[in-house]
Amino acid sequence: MAAISKLTARGISALPPGKHSDGAGLWFWNRGENSKQWILRITVHGRRREMGLGGWPDVTLADARKLAKHWRSQAKAGVDPVKQREKERRQAERNLHLLRDVAADAFESRKAELKGDGKAGRWFSPLELHVLPKLGGVPVADIDQIDIRDALRPIWHSKADTARKAMNRLSIAIKHGAALGLDVDLQAVDKAKALLGAQRHVAKNIPAMPWSDVPGFYQTLSDGTVTHLALRLLILTGVRTAALRNCRVEQIEGDIWTIPAEFMKGRKGKTEDFRVSLSKEAQTVIKQALAHERGGWLLPGTRGKGPISDMTLSQLMARRKVEARPHGFRTSLRTWLADCTDAPHEVAETVLGHATGTTVSRAYQRSDHLEQRRVLMERWADHVTGALSSVVRLHG
Template sequence: MRVSIHGRRREMGLGAFPEVSLKEAREVANEARALVRQGLDPIKERERRKREAASNLHLLKDIALDAFESRKAELKGDGKAGRWFTPLELHVLPKLGKVPIGEIDQRDIRDTLSPIWHTKADTARKAMNRLGICLKHAAALGLEVDIQATDKARALLGKQRHTPKNIPALPWQEVPEFYQSLSGGSVTELALRLLILTAVRSYPLRHFHEDQIDGDVWTIPAEAMKGRVGATSAFRVPLSSEAQAVIDEARKFERDGFLFPGFRKGVISDMTMSSFMKRRGFEARPHGFRSSFRDWCAEATEVPREIAETALGHVSGGSVERAYRRTDYLEQRSRLMQAWSLGCAGMVEKSWEADAL
């Protein structure tokens, strides 16, 4: 069939005979002429309809996996821990995984997440955020989706009633007694001691490797750090004399270079340390020692805020301020961690008013 549209002559195939009958070809031709009268190119309109039909074949589960693959490089350990994908896998995909993503609207999302919206608020929030990323990923692929569906679903679900709870932490005044009770010399006790002394997160501590030590400095690789801009730089941790003594003691357990190996393979789990504290009757958890350290900095020292925050591996200040501030305060943090360690080990008064600060 030949048509003229916008001053251009177009040739449009109507289908192969005998698969397409003469009657069907005439119907397609009549429809194409009607489109021309409306100022539309029948060939482009046919292609557009094909794209729309194809978009309906893109199921959410496939888009979710594709979105996950494209973001692995941004995730710690390439997302192998499963924390990014798990909220979708457990709470969204069982209900919406086989639904074409172009058909998903705010009501579908509301009905899917309403059972956990208040009871598992943090998980529901993560699932909603991941679903929003999937919708934007689909839009970037050229699929017809409602990228505002998650915002509309939040409006339908309302404000979450659940109040987030902070991880229980020991008051800093009680840390020395607990630290000094870790005298058994086991892998778990040594890991807890070093965790307290360095105020780092559990993940880099559990994956502490011999080649990360250079004298009295422990350098944590960028990929093991959480919350640092772009995770492009490693983080240096000054090791106090007490921390170095703990490391020397832990070397007898070293396996494949890791100082805190698991029972059979790999390294000890975060649950290992948590369970140890639970068995000892403590509500506090290992991660809480970072809060203990930060409270000590605020209440018992006059250390500047930016040094205390840097000691925790936090990024402080605006982007302009960070661009001009190139130091990581290693020398000042070294004195700070030495004072903290002395207090934990009971080598100074409980007030920890060390002259070094």
């Protein structure tokens, strides 16, 4: 039997340049000029393989013998040590992906399906504010339900909606990691939810003004400022504040306002623009607003070159101690449609820019009910301005 363990830890430093056998395929190679390393010679499937085991003195004689024993056993089992080590190295590199990097990559891959390519940051902010400060520097493959529970427990009940969004985004990031080939726990989020338990927070709807009170409020918006005109147009059209704020003069032609698809939240799967029928009253408001136009914005802000701030309208209502909020006028309009008209459900929902029906039904039913909406929006304007008090019926 060939001798093994020929070298000694104390004698290695005195070995001259050249290769020195420790036995069983383990060699110490003194390259000179302070370069010394361990080499293992091994035969796999009839082929001689040679692999480095690290440099001395970082890898001691004892370490080298342990490594050699491990790889010899792999070779005896028919595994190529060189290929196996490379495979393990690649796997280790994949598993070192940090959550912050995987989450950012997941965000990039989803931008196309987010409003405005997610530039407002609302998709990523729950992760950025409540998860990444605690877990961003952790390899995504190491994250488990305990980590997630501890990160979100402080806001699980106090900021329930934000916590829910953060949990959802985190789940997407972990699935993205799995798609990258990382060894992640796809059940970690569900297990964290089980640990956190049911949320005590009860979601509250955005306060809305009763439709019967809207005419009185509308009459108070009479000073012709951008803020008053913006609120009037918001009430008359039932659009979201983002679409209103970002209204450009070129989007309006006659009695039609065409809102770009990127501002039409709530129409999942829709990629086309949305037409809003403008009542005579709405057109009058727009003509008044044109006197304030700046840089193409119909409703410009008081500072800079952009549109009116998203807080301006809310602050006006808050100063007046009105409980309702600007977004709530959509509810006022929808409730009026239900209480005072016989508009079909799909028409009433389209007034608010909502998609109705299944994906298949929408593929065949492509009407935006513009003519029916034109009648309804004119009657709504009559109600808002105090010119209508009767129930509206749609015929024909």
